[in-house]
Amino acid sequence: MVKSMTGFGRASREIDGYMITVELKSVNHRYFEFLCRCPRQYGFIDDKIKSFVNSKVARGKIECYVGIEALNTESADVVVNNTLANAYVKALKEISTNYDLKEDFGASTIARFPDVLIVRKSEEDEEKIWQLVKTVANEAVEKFIDMRKVEGKKMYDDVYSRSQFILDTVSFIEERSPQTVKEYNDKLVERVHDLLGDVTLDEGRILQEVAIYADKVAVAEETVRLRSHISQLRDFISSDEAVGRKLDFLIQEINRETNTIGSKCNDVEIARKVVEVKAEIEKIREQIQNIE
Structure with missing residues (x-):
């Protein structure tokens, strides 16, 4: 029986030291269009999950959110995104100059901006991470397709x-x-x-x-x-x-x-x-x- 192009599916699971969440929602579209949002350090997942979803869904404009949180922080690294941090500092200084404000920001201020500090487990295996995400994504896709069927x-x-x-x-x-x-x-x-x-x-x-x-x-x-x-x-x-x-x-x-x-x-x-x-x-x- 036909399926609607409108759908929603969400799955979240703690698996092998990670909390993984995958969420899908779609509206009608002439072709298959896919937009994925996931943590920058896991950008390698974008194309993989697009292909995975496309193997099960033919048409629709689909938005996908992937959340990956490392639960075992004892073996995790905290990495500074220096390029982004420098951009934030430059922007704050420009605001201070343009509006004659006091430069009272410090490291803690910069660290609070999105994606300046990246927490990831040491020596993460990309294929392993993908297989974990794929497991949760499969649950989300099933719920997504079920709603489309209804x-x-x-x-x-x-x-x-x-x-x-x-x-x-x-x-x-x-x-x-x-x-x-x-x-x-x-x-x-x-x-x-x-x-x-x-x-x-x-x-x-x-x-x-x-x-x-x-x-x-x-x-x-x-x-x-x-x-x-x-x-x-x-x-x-x-x-x-x-x-x-x-x-x-x-x-x-x-x-x-x-x-x-x-x-x-x-x-x-x-x-x-x-x-x-x-x-x-x-x-x-x-x-x-x-x-x-």
Whole structure:
């Protein structure tokens, strides 16, 4: 069944001397877009977790937060990010000069700024850290996908219901269309009688005019294609694969066939039904925008 592109998942676990947290949230997007925030010293994780998530999620704009805290500080190193510390000092001095303020900041002030002091375990193994993060990330992704599935089920129900309305309307049009031809025939005969009185009618000519009209308003091909498109639509929304783009194309085809029927029909009842179908198509299109 289809999945929504909107989702959230979070997992946190103390594992092998680390407290690791992974959080994922997403909104709809045409492609797969991934933004990861994690401690600078673990920047090597960015590409790894992106590939990991992309192996399980096809589309959506995803924001990922990774928190890694070393719990065993006895074997940890505290590293000074001198480049960043110098930048903070320079900025503070500039503020003091520009605003004629006293330079009363010291080492403790600089140390409190984000990422100036980096705490990490001695001789950390990058692959080991990644495997720990991957374990927690897998839990977060499962929760993330579960939420997408729940939202996807709601979308499935809505799209299926609206597609049934379209099918019911197609049935109505198929039944109504031959009646419009008969009504045209009756009106044509009545009009000729009004104009010519008791003059004998040319039945052949009447039948020819009715045949031309019937061919002009015939929508059998369009209704057959509409049924086929709706069948495909239902197959797609029942699939576990990422079908959002396919659905986007398919709904355009459904809309095109509906427009053709609307332009061909010369009947108030059919025209009204076409308007109702187009309203349902638009609602389906809105749902499709958030399907993976």
